Amino acid sequence: MTNISVESTDDPxxxxxxxxxxxxxxxxxxxxxxVQYLVTAFLFFLIGGLFAMIVRAELLTPQLDVxxxxxxxxxxxxxxxxxxxxxxxxxxVGLANYLVPLMIGARETAFPVLNAIAFWLIPVIxxxxxxxxxxxxxxxxxxxxxxxxxxxxxxxxxxINGEFIWLLAITIxxxxxxxxxxxxxxxxxxxxxxxxxxxxxxVYVWTTLSAQLLQLFCLPxxxxxxxxxxxxxxxxxxxxxxxxxxxxxxYQHLFWFYSHxxxxxxxxxxxxxxxxxxxxxxxKPLFGYKTVAVSSxxxxxxxxxxxxxxxxxxxxxxxMRVLFMVTSMLVSVPTGIKVFAWTATVxxxxxxxxxPMLFALGGVAMFLFAGITGVMLASLxxxxxxxxxxxxxxxxxxxxxxxxxxxxxxxxxxWFPKITGRMYSEGWxxxxxxxxxxxxxxxxxPMHPIGLQGMVRRxxxxxxQYTGWNVVASLGAFLLGMSTLPxxxxxxxxxxxxxxxxNNPWNATGLEWTTTSPPxxxxxxxxxxxxxxxxxxxESHRLAVDPLSHLS
Amino acid sequence: xxxxxxxxxxxxxxxxIFASHTIGQQAYDWLPIAAAAExxxxxHLFSFLVTLGTIVFLGVMGVLVYSVLFYRARDTSDAPAxxxxxxxxxxxxxxxxxxxxxxxxYSYNIYQRMNTLGxxxxxxxxxxxxxxxxxxxxxNMQRAEQxxxxxxxxxxxxxxxxRNITSTELHLPVNQPVRLMLQSxxxxxxxxxxxxxxxxxxxxxxxxxxxxxxxxxxxxxxxDSQFSGTYFALMExxxxxxxxxxxxxxxxxxxxxxxxxxxxPAKSEHIQPPAMPLRSNWHTVxxxxxxxxxx
Numbered sequence: 001m002t003n004i005s006v007e008s009t010d011d012p013x014x015x016x017x018x019x020x021x022x023x024x025x026x027x028x029x030x031x032x033x034x035v036q037y038l039v040t041a042f043l044f045f046l047i048g049g050l051f052a053m054i055v056r057a058e059l060l061t062p063q064l065d066v067x068x069x070x071x072x073x074x075x076x077x078x079x080x081x082x083x084x085x086x087x088x089x090x091x092x093v094g095l096a097n098y099l100v101p102l103m104i105g106a107r108e109t110a111f112p113v114l115n116a117i118a119f120w121l122i123p124v125i126x127x128x129x130x131x132x133x134x135x136x137x138x139x140x141x142x143x144x145x146x147x148x149x150x151x152x153x154x155x156x157x158x159x160i161n162g163e164f165i166w167l168l169a170i171t172i173x174x175x176x177x178x179x180x181x182x183x184x185x186x187x188x189x190x191x192x193x194x195x196x197x198x199x200x201x202x203v204y205v206w207t208t209l210s211a212q213l214l215q216l217f218c219l220p221x222x223x224x225x226x227x228x229x230x231x232x233x234x235x236x237x238x239x240x241x242x243x244x245x246x247x248x249x250x251y252q253h254l255f256w257f258y259s260h261x262x263x264x265x266x267x268x269x270x271x272x273x274x275x276x277x278x279x280x281x282x283x284k285p286l287f288g289y290k291t292v293a294v295s296s297x298x299x300x301x302x303x304x305x306x307x308x309x310x311x312x313x314x315x316x317x318x319x320m321r322v323l324f325m326v327t328s329m330l331v332s333v334p335t336g337i338k339v340f341a342w343t344a345t346v347x348x349x350x351x352x353x354x355x356p357m358l359f360a361l362g363g364v365a366m367f368l369f370a371g372i373t374g375v376m377l378a379s380l381x382x383x384x385x386x387x388x389x390x391x392x393x394x395x396x397x398x399x400x401x402x403x404x405x406x407x408x409x410x411x412x413x414x415w416f417p418k419i420t421g422r423m424y425s426e427g428w429x430x431x432x433x434x435x436x437x438x439x440x441x442x443x444x445x446p447m448h449p450i451g452l453q454g455m456v457r458r459x460x461x462x463x464x465q466y467t468g469w470n471v472v473a474s475l476g477a478f479l480l481g482m483s484t485l486p487x488x489x490x491x492x493x494x495x496x497x498x499x500x501x502x503n504n505p506w507n508a509t510g511l512e513w514t515t516t517s518p519p520x521x522x523x524x525x526x527x528x529x530x531x532x533x534x535x536x537x538x539e540s541h542r543l544a545v546d547p548l549s550h551l552s
Numbered sequence: 553x554x555x556x557x558x559x560x561x562x563x564x565x566x567x568x569i570f571a572s573h574t575i576g577q578q579a580y581d582w583l584p585i586a587a588a589a590e591x592x593x594x595x596h597l598f599s600f601l602v603t604l605g606t607i608v609f610l611g612v613m614g615v616l617v618y619s620v621l622f623y624r625a626r627d628t629s630d631a632p633a634x635x636x637x638x639x640x641x642x643x644x645x646x647x648x649x650x651x652x653x654x655x656x657x658y659s660y661n662i663y664q665r666m667n668t669l670g671x672x673x674x675x676x677x678x679x680x681x682x683x684x685x686x687x688x689x690x691x692n693m694q695r696a697e698q699x700x701x702x703x704x705x706x707x708x709x710x711x712x713x714x715r716n717i718t719s720t721e722l723h724l725p726v727n728q729p730v731r732l733m734l735q736s737x738x739x740x741x742x743x744x745x746x747x748x749x750x751x752x753x754x755x756x757x758x759x760x761x762x763x764x765x766x767x768x769x770x771x772x773x774x775x776d777s778q779f780s781g782t783y784f785a786l787m788e789x790x791x792x793x794x795x796x797x798x799x800x801x802x803x804x805x806x807x808x809x810x811x812x813x814x815x816x817p818a819k820s821e822h823i824q825p826p827a828m829p830l831r832s833n834w835h836t837v838x839x840x841x842x843x844x845x846x847x
Binding site: 507 | 582583584593598601602608609612613619620623624625626628629630631633634635636637640644645648649652653656663666669738739740742744747749751752753755756757760773775776777778779780781782783784785786821825829830831832834835836838
């Protein structure tokens with residue numbers, strides 16, 4: 001009898017709950033799912049970056065000399081698709097999954113199984129998209145907008161073609177994101193700890209809530225459009241066929257009704273990360289916390305009413321263009337509030353320049369630039385000149401890379417000790433920051449002047465007058481590719497052998513820092529009660545003060 | 553000390569405004585040379601946007617850089633717990649509202665003056681005769697040269713109904729309003745001449761009326777500005793803004809030539825694809841039959 005019982009304890013039928021193997025299982029722990037999202041997304045980030053580097057290699061010279069035109073079109077289509085749907089969305093959702101329950105004092109998310117299903121659809125989408133490169137038809141080649149009719153011309157005549165796979169992947173991605181949004185929104189509404197009123201939630205939770213509400217309101221439009229386009233492509237319906245009573249411009253409306261807010265789905269969590277990191281390293285409360293919090297919802301609300309600014313040169317009547325110019329201008333107001341608030345937080349602070357702070361400040365500075373070019377683009381007559389040129393490409397890369405990806409990096413470094421229980425290497429982190437910051441500006445700044453000069457986006461060969469800036473951009477892109485190496489080396493070696501982290505290495509406020517690093521399965525031994533606003537830096541009623549701070 | 557700070561701040565504001573003004577003046581040179589009447593106000597608008605943008609950028613960056621330089625922590629203690637300042641927060645909400653209102657009104661005025669886009673939608677028009685609305689339109693537009701622009705994968709052709717000629721070159725008379733009737737035979741294309749600083753998508757099975765006035769003699773490049781498939785980059789055409797005599801001469805000469813199929817870079821590349829290190833061999837849409845042109 002004794003033998004048997006000893007055997008059963010030595011060989012547990014279930015996985016050890018803290019084993020690394022849990023990351024490869026259908027786990028319903030939000031922390032495991034968070035890490036699964038982040039690691040998976042990062043792998044796709046590398047793949048999407050590789051596509052971008054081939055595209056930039058082609059653009060080193062004016063003439064076509066690396067890839068053929070179909071492959072070029074496939075590469076930029078997949079670059080955009082992978083970066084948006086497999087890197088930024090899942091990376092943000094991963095971070096939110098990990099952090100939101102900890103930040104609001106919950107033991108779990110509201111719908112753990114739904115959450116896990118939402119995650120496991122991500123690798124399915126990735127495999128589908130990458131596999132489409134090996135189809136005889138090739139991958140989708142119509143850009144990530146996939147405007148009909150060019151997107152459904154299907155020259156191969158095969159039923160299973162790149163565009164078919166792409167539309168299927170977008171549909172599945174929509175379903176996955178809606179499931180994730182239902183889970184996160186419900187969690188934030190229903191599972192806050194005692195005392196955690198809305199105006200005690202950290203801004204990161206506010207931004208996640210705003211972003212996920214946008215997913216719920218707007219994503220069905222894109223998912224519906226993708227299904228309709230799939231029907232046009234595969235089953236011969238004519239929703240968007242111009243020569244058969246369909247209307248291709250309706251697709252553009254449906255697409256941008258989601259895809260403009262999508263920019264804020266990506267950017268809002270980045271604003272959230274800045275709002276956590278900057279106060280912690282300036283040792284000051286976030287300036288104007290309530291206005292910053294509320295402006296997240298304002299941004300989300302206004303961003304639902306601006307989509308036609310992507311169609312200023314499309315078949316849109318004058319009144320519509322003017323109306324949407326005005327709404328687009330207004331987005332800059334709540335966004336400006338945030339930038340000014342971060343600046344005021346830094347002002348007269350006691351600044352520490354650890355890696356998360358470098359990424360956050362670098363991200364804010366470059367977002368300022370992106371915001372200014374954004375207001376320019378909202379100006380209708382100017383937009384008509386630069387619409388569909390590299391100026392727009394430069395602008396949105398300053399948003400999606402120089403702001404959002406910088407923020408994701410800042411977030412990963414900032415919460416690395418919490419997630420892994422170990423410290424990352426500061427030296428490697430700083431090297432990573434400088435390579436990324438320099439590479440990103442070299443890569444994306446030159447796109448503005450060549451766009452102003454009239455270089456159209458998505459062209460595989462170009463007029464020699466644009467060569468100079470294109471060479472700079474390509475070299476920047478290669479540097480940016482290299483910049484991921486110190487990050488990977490740092491994360492892998494620190495996770496395996498890094499210094500043990502204390503519970504609150506940054507001496508930061510926020511409930512996530514009151515529990516162990518890494519947190520136990522149920523997050524908190526005892527559900528905390530919240531008694532004050534967040535960001536109590538410099539105040540006596542701090543949530544947790546750690547003598548073993550890693551601030552220097 | 554207080555006076556000293558105010559003087560310092562005033563100097564700083566002066567420097568920012570001076571620098572922004574200088575950069576705003578430079579901005580004209582960042583755009584291609586203006587070759588249409590509609591391009592001039594876009595240049596002024598851009599210069600204005602760059603000036604305002606530079607003020608905001610330098611203002612905020614100044615505060616950030618100053619903080620990075622002078623507010624470095626010397627120990628691990630916390631900074632004073634300043635949670636906000638209502639007046640300041642109202643200021644930085646109201647000022648941007650005023651600024652964007654200013655930008656929007658300025659942009660609206662310029663857009664009204666440009667007046668490039670005709671009424672939408674215009675579907676299935678025939679151009680044997682001038683459409684009825686042309687007669688009620690303003691005097692300028694009655695004199696406007698009307699040209700049909702036909703986009704297809706991957707060629708441009710320009711039909712001059714008054715002389716019944718077709719060309720792959722777009723010739724326009726200088727300082728005379730032109731009215732283009734934009735049409736596509738397959739997918740969405742875009743009409744974009746950077747020097748004119750105007751752009752319009754072309755939607756298949758619609759005719760979009762597009763008006764402007766070329767203002768500078770020279771040769772320019774027309775680009776397809778909306779992704780149109782495999783040979784998108786090759787879909788270009790030369791645009792000539794001619795003196796009136798030269799223009800009439802070109803029309804007359806071209807009218808005497810018999811129609812022949814045009815040369816087409818997309819078609820030649822499709823028939824004989826260049827060798828590439830990375831080849832996909834994926835199916836592509838074959839280029840449409842090149843237009844018949846008077847050459």
